[in-house]
Each structure stands twice: as structure tokens, then as C-alpha cells.
Amino acid sequence: xxxxMSLADNGSPSFRQLHAAYQxxxxxxxxxxxxxxxxxxxxxxxxxxxxxxxxGCYPLRLAPVSGSTATADHYIETFADIDTxxxxxxxxxxxxDFLSLIIIPRSTESYHKLYLSLREVKRVGAAxxxxxxxxxxxxxxxxxxxxxxxxARTRDLVQRLSAIGAAAVDDRSLSxxxxxxxxxxxxxxxxxxxxxxxxxPPSGYAAHVVAVAASFLxxxxxxxxxxxxLGESAWKTGRGPRLLVQGCPLEHAFLHHSVDLAGxxxxxEDGDWGARQAAPLIAGDGDPLAAxxxxxxxxxxxxxxxxxxxxxxxxxxxxxxxxxxxVIFYLPTPDDIYGWDFPNQRAAVEAVGLTWTLIRxxxxxxxxxxxxATQLTAYLAALDARQRVQASQLTTxx
Amino acid sequence: MATxxxxxxxxxxKKQKTWFAELRRDVFEAGKPYAIIxxxxxxxxxxxxxxxxxxxxxxxxxxxxxxxxxEYLDCMTALGYHEDLCRYCSLGLASTLVDLKERAPWGGLPxxxxxxxxxxxxxxQRIFSLWADAFGAEFIALEAPGSSLLPDRWxxxxxxxxxxxxxxxxxxxxxxxxxxxxxxxxKLTGNQFDMIALRALLERVNQQEEYFEEAHRMIxxxxxCPVRISEQITNVMAAQWHRGTDWALEHAxxxxxxxxxxxxxxxxxxxxxxLRLMWVGxxxxxNAGFYTAFEERYGAVFVWSMYLAFGPDWYIxxxxxxxxxxxxxxxxxxxEVLHNAPYAPEWIVKEARFNRIDGVVLLxxxxxxxxxxxxxxxxxxxxxxxxxxxxxxxxxxxxxxxxNDAAERAMVNFIEGRLQ
Numbered sequence: 019x020x021x022x023m024s025l026a027d028n029g030s031p032s033f034r035q036l037h038a039a040y041q042x043x044x045x046x047x048x049x050x051x052x053x054x055x056x057x058x059x060x061x062x063x064x065x066x067x068x069x070x071x072x073x074g075c076y077p078l079r080l081a082p083v084s085g086s087t088a089t090a091d092h093y094i095e096t097f098a099d100i101d102t103x104x105x106x107x108x109x110x111x112x113x114x115d116f117l118s119l120i121i122i123p124r125s126t127e128s129y130h131k132l133y134l135s136l137r138e139v140k141r142v143g144a145a146x147x148x149x150x151x152x153x154x155x156x157x158x159x160x161x162x163x164x165x166x167x168x169x170a171r172t173r174d175l176v177q178r179l180s181a182i183g184a185a186a187v188d189d190r191s192l193s194x195x196x197x198x199x200x201x202x203x204x205x206x207x208x209x210x211x212x213x214x215x216x217x218x219p220p221s222g223y224a225a226h227v228v229a230v231a232a233s234f235l236x237x238x239x240x241x242x243x244x245x246x247x248l249g250e251s252a253w254k255t256g257r258g259p260r261l262l263v264q265g266c267p268l269e270h271a272f273l274h275h276s277v278d279l280a281g282x283x284x285x286x287e288d289g290d291w292g293a294r295q296a297a298p299l300i301a302g303d304g305d306p307l308a309a310x311x312x313x314x315x316x317x318x319x320x321x322x323x324x325x326x327x328x329x330x331x332x333x334x335x336x337x338x339x340x341x342x343x344x345v346i347f348y349l350p351t352p353d354d355i356y357g358w359d360f361p362n363q364r365a366a367v368e369a370v371g372l373t374w375t376l377i378r379x380x381x382x383x384x385x386x387x388x389x390x391a392t393q394l395t396a397y398l399a400a401l402d403a404r405q406r407v408q409a410s411q412l413t414t415x416x
Numbered sequence: 417m418a419t420x421x422x423x424x425x426x427x428x429x430k431k432q433k434t435w436f437a438e439l440r441r442d443v444f445e446a447g448k449p450y451a452i453i454x455x456x457x458x459x460x461x462x463x464x465x466x467x468x469x470x471x472x473x474x475x476x477x478x479x480x481x482x483x484x485x486x487e488y489l490d491c492m493t494a495l496g497y498h499e500d501l502c503r504y505c506s507l508g509l510a511s512t513l514v515d516l517k518e519r520a521p522w523g524g525l526p527x528x529x530x531x532x533x534x535x536x537x538x539x540x541q542r543i544f545s546l547w548a549d550a551f552g553a554e555f556i557a558l559e560a561p562g563s564s565l566l567p568d569r570w571x572x573x574x575x576x577x578x579x580x581x582x583x584x585x586x587x588x589x590x591x592x593x594x595x596x597x598x599x600x601x602x603k604l605t606g607n608q609f610d611m612i613a614l615r616a617l618l619e620r621v622n623q624q625e626e627y628f629e630e631a632h633r634m635i636x637x638x639x640x641c642p643v644r645i646s647e648q649i650t651n652v653m654a655a656q657w658h659r660g661t662d663w664a665l666e667h668a669x670x671x672x673x674x675x676x677x678x679x680x681x682x683x684x685x686x687x688x689x690x691l692r693l694m695w696v697g698x699x700x701x702x703n704a705g706f707y708t709a710f711e712e713r714y715g716a717v718f719v720w721s722m723y724l725a726f727g728p729d730w731y732i733x734x735x736x737x738x739x740x741x742x743x744x745x746x747x748x749x750x751x752e753v754l755h756n757a758p759y760a761p762e763w764i765v766k767e768a769r770f771n772r773i774d775g776v777v778l779l780x781x782x783x784x785x786x787x788x789x790x791x792x793x794x795x796x797x798x799x800x801x802x803x804x805x806x807x808x809x810x811x812x813x814x815x816x817x818x819x820n821d822a823a824e825r826a827m828v829n830f831i832e833g834r835l836q
Binding site: 092093094095097098124126127128130131133134135137138141142152153155157159161163164167170321322324325326349351352353354355357358359360361364378 | 495497546561757761788791
């Protein structure tokens, strides 16, 4: 992935490795494949990676950010989400042939269409070979029938993974996998604490890069690198008004970098990348499979989580915490989901006395970044002026 | 717009207006409950339980045909809902959030007792939650699990082998969801659900769709098309929204008979017919005149839309020993066969062949991405069969982006360049 940004770090070896995984997302998995390991690709944040790890496979999230879509454009409409177009392109070009399986969850309509599209390009002969594809039917309506349905489909997935992996998936292997992934969550929680600290928070860019990299490395390798990086605390300190990002998933750190350059600091993001990866730990006692399923069914951010009040809870609570100075709503074209939440979320932001800015450009594209930079600079200047006025009012009152 | 040629069409239009006026009167004056529901939900259960329904997509079409979509959608933008959001499913919500007072179509929607939708696209739960909140009404959400089976030639399975087509575990889930919906409807009405009544209704639905199948066959095989698609749609959908009722059954039969008469007498919708066109996608509700714009100059007649053909191939369920299960099998796969590969491309190609289609116009509504995704697979499949296909980027209800001159130029180029 082309990314000419500065490392936003003081040269820590751990950060360089994390940054390398962030940029070249398949490289470590391909190395593991050369060593004979089965690689299981997946999309989204609702596929239980613990099952993949328990089967002795390498879990690799497919989240391309840029590249050509020339071949895929013959089959996939250009207004489809860019990540799905890129994945179809890679699939058709044979770039995903190193995977043993691709798991696609029914957690967004976009991914459902991706599943159908991959099947169809195979069926019509537009792609030869390629890994097997499976639809993981996890639903997210919080009712008994949906829960039971999803748990049954999760047991089906266990059978599928046991057949391709090096190990049988059982309670013991699941518990072992949970130790590793819970450690990841705990380390990401520590990262999040560092981001919210008053003393030396890392830049938004650096923090997001290391969080995103979690999806492209084996959990234990990632844990080691992140623990080292957190222990070193060698990062450049982030500065400026502290911002919360709401909106479309950010599988890249271009927005964070733009905010850094404009003099702000992103300290948290709603959605499936970043702050919320530090989700609650999964209880290891009892039935591990049921606990793992429950986590992905109801405990992680997902656009199909219903009722919607559950999905909104994290944002509402975070708004009320100290240390948030403003909110960036990030809803670039072709968003047709998160924008439905914007008017109510905007009202929630204003109700707690904060200001917001709405970005509709896609910062992944270099040509759109100057306009975003201008908007962010203006927003941060207004925020800074507002804070100075508020500070003077407080001084007057005191 | 072309003059209506069928007596049935006038009757269907009159029925919808009368029915809606009665609904408003019943709700406002008698306090009776009604529901707002999506097109792909089980209308049949509401029918059996005596709860009138307004179908969201039908209401959107009414708004659009009355040229009010622009005003409603502009107001939605002003409220903060950006312009890339889906319009087809949200125009009804707009008509509730934005008060046009006496200009509201047909007096506007009264407050429903409940809303019901399948969670197909990710926007649906948001739109219907906002709508339910605005009305202070209950929203019942039905899951939309995906299919992993995706067999070839689905229409050969749907009537008798529907359990196999729909995947038993998905049908199990939908049956459970329908049972919960029934409980809600029982609470709402005080009526007890009657399985025998449901079976009888589904049998009448089968009969209704059989009439449509006969009509479909006559239109496909007559030397020239006896009825334009705008009139096909009006008649078919009026009956579908009331499906299984005495009125719907009688109307479907009358529609069939009127077509039979026209075929017997050699009456063509457009005597000048030279080219047979297929319209793939939802109706162009804000500009139905587009369908007849190329008849006089080119003899190009739109003879096919999904609304008539889809009825018999999808609604019919034979083997009603367990009517709830049969209904669940229909509900659980509804959108898949209309939009998703491989179902949609295979079916459209089959229909194009059967209807002797010369060219296809394929709607690509960017403002309703889930409906639009999959259109390239359909276009590719048609072209691979040697059937010229024109993609038209337009929204079915939002007239704001519609450039009629550009669309007509594209059609002229298509006809002159590829069909003549």
C-alpha cells in the first residue's frame, strides 16, 4: 500500500515492524504460508479469529486500501465500497491464492454482496482457481432465534476450520487462542489509555497504525511487538485539541495523519478499527465457543447490530468522558449507512456542548486531501478560539 | 403519458385511491390499526390477521409519481441526511419527517400501529427505527440471512422444491420470526391466528399468480405486445399489495381475460411494434412516460418488467401442508432472486429469451446501492447471450438527477446503434 507518510515515531524497531505490517498487509502471512501454515482470510470484525487460531491457522483480515480495480470494474459497480472492489480484483488476479479459505460474515450488506460476487466471478469463469469462500451467517439482531442461529452457524464454521487446519478446534485449543487474543485486547486497552493520557499521548497516526496492524499479524507476534512499543514509549508526542472520530470504518490512517498535520489529535474512533478493538475481554471459563460467539454477536461494533441503541451506546458514553474537545464525522462518498445516524449523533454532540465537523471527502485519495486539510485547519482554529474564550470565561468566573 | 388502454388499469388505480381513503378514515375516525411494511415482508400474515398494510415501496412510487420526491429529499438533506443515502426505502420516512400539509400525497400517512421490515440492506434498520420513533410506533425487524446454496435455475425449484431452494435452517429461522410477528399481530388486533385461514389465503395467492402466469405467457407469445408495461405494473402490483383477497383474485382474472380478448382480436398496445424491449429494475416512477417515448419513431415497445413475470415464478408455493413454512420459504429469499447473482442474471436471461427481447434497458440506481449492485452481472449475462443491453444510471424515485434529454439520447443511440 503506498504510504509516504513520516513514521511519526522516533525510530523504534517495534514500530517499524508494525508499520510494515500496516503497509504491506499480506507480507507476514505469505511468509507463514511458505513455512507451511494455512492462511485463512476474512473480512470485517465479526469473524471469530479465535477459531482460526485454534485450528492452527493464520488469521488475516483482508482490508486493502488502494490499488487498481480495472478488471473488477467489469463485474462490480464503481459505486460499491472500494475495499470490496479491491478484494474482487485481487481474487481475480490470483493474488489471494495463498489463502486456504476466505470467510465472509453476514455483518454488512456490502460483505454479503462481496460473497456473492466472488462466487459469481468463479461461476462465470472470470476467475480461475482461488481459495474456497464461505459465508459466515452471524446475524446481529438481539433476539433468541438470531443468537441460536448464529451459534449453530459458528459450530459449522468450527467443522470447516478443523478440516483445513493443523489442529482440531476444541475447548482446549479455543481457550489457548483466547489467551492470546485477550492479551491483544488488553494491550490495545493500554494503548488507548496512553492515547487519552494528558502526559505523552502518541500521535493519532502512530496510534492508529499500530492498532490497525493487529489484523495482519498472528496474535502472539503482534502482542510482542505492541508490548515492546508501549514499553519503550518512544513515540513522538501528539498535540492539539483531542478529537473523537465517528462514521465510516477507518482501515487506514490517512485521516489521522491529516489531523496531526492540522494540529489536532485523534484520541478515539468509533467503529471496527482503532479504539474499539480494545473491546472487553472474552471470559475464558465456561463454554469458550459460546463466549467467543457472544462477543462477536453482540460485543463488537457492527452496522447491523440491532436495536440501534446498543450500537450507539459507546459513542454516547465516550462523548461524556473528559478529554474530548470535538468530533469529526467522517462520511465519505459512497457512504449510505452511517449517514443515517448523523443527525441524531450531531444532536448528541451538541447536547454535551461540543462542536463537530463533517468530512465527506475520502482521504485515502491524495487528490481529496487538500480540501480535507483546509477543512480541518479551519475547524481546529475555530475550536482553539472557542477553547480560549471558554478558558477566559472560567478565569473570569473563578 | 400514453392513454390507458385497459379497463382494468382504470379499475386498479381507482381501487388504490378508494382503499387508501378508506384506510385514512378507518384509522383517523375509527382508530383502527394499520401497518407500514416493506415489499418483501409477509403481507399474507397481515391479511389473515385483518391488519391493513401500506407498502413502503408503493408509497414511495406514489410520492414520486406526484412529483414530490424532489421537495421531500431536499428537505431531508436540510435535516442532515446526506445525498448519498438510499432514497427508495426512505422516501416514505421523508414524507413523515417533512410536513407538506395539504400538499401531502392523498392526505399523507396516518400514524401506524406498527412498522415491519426485513433487515436486508444495512440502512433498513436505521430508516425504520427513525420512522417508528417519529410515529411513536413499534418496529418489528425480521432477519435476512444469506444463502450459501445458490443453485442454478431457481425458478425450477421455487414452486415444489422450495424447502430445498430456501435451505431448511434458514426457513426454520424465518418460521420462528413469523411466529413472533403473529404474536404481535394477535396482541394488536385481539384476533387469534388461524392456520387454516392462512392456507386458504396462500391457495388463493397461488391461483392469483396462475392468472398472472397466463397473462405473462400471452404477452410473451402474442405476435405483438397487447399491453404496455406501465399498465402491466399498475394492474399486477395493485393486486399483489392486496394479494389473496377476493378483489385481488378477481382483478387478476379480469386482467388475464382482458389481455386474452386483446390477443384474440389482434389488438397491440403499439401497432407499430418493431422492437421488443425489456426494462430491468424497479419502475421509473417519476417518469412513466419514458416507457412509451420510443414507440412512434422506432416502434420500440417496452414489453417486459419484472413485476408480472416475478409473480408466478416466485410467489407460487405448492405443497401447503405447513403453510407457515411455505410462506417463510418465500419471504427468506425474496430479494435474492431479484438482485443477486446467480439468481437474477439467469432468470433475466431466461425471461429475455421467452419474451423474444431485442434489447434490454437496465436501471442502475446509484441512490439505492443494494438494488444497483449486481446489475453488471446481469448486463454481462445478457450480452453473453447476444442480447444488447443499455445501462441507465437513474433513481427510481428521485427525479433530481434525471436528465430526460440525455436519457433519450442514450436510448436513440442504443436503438440506432445496436438494435436496428
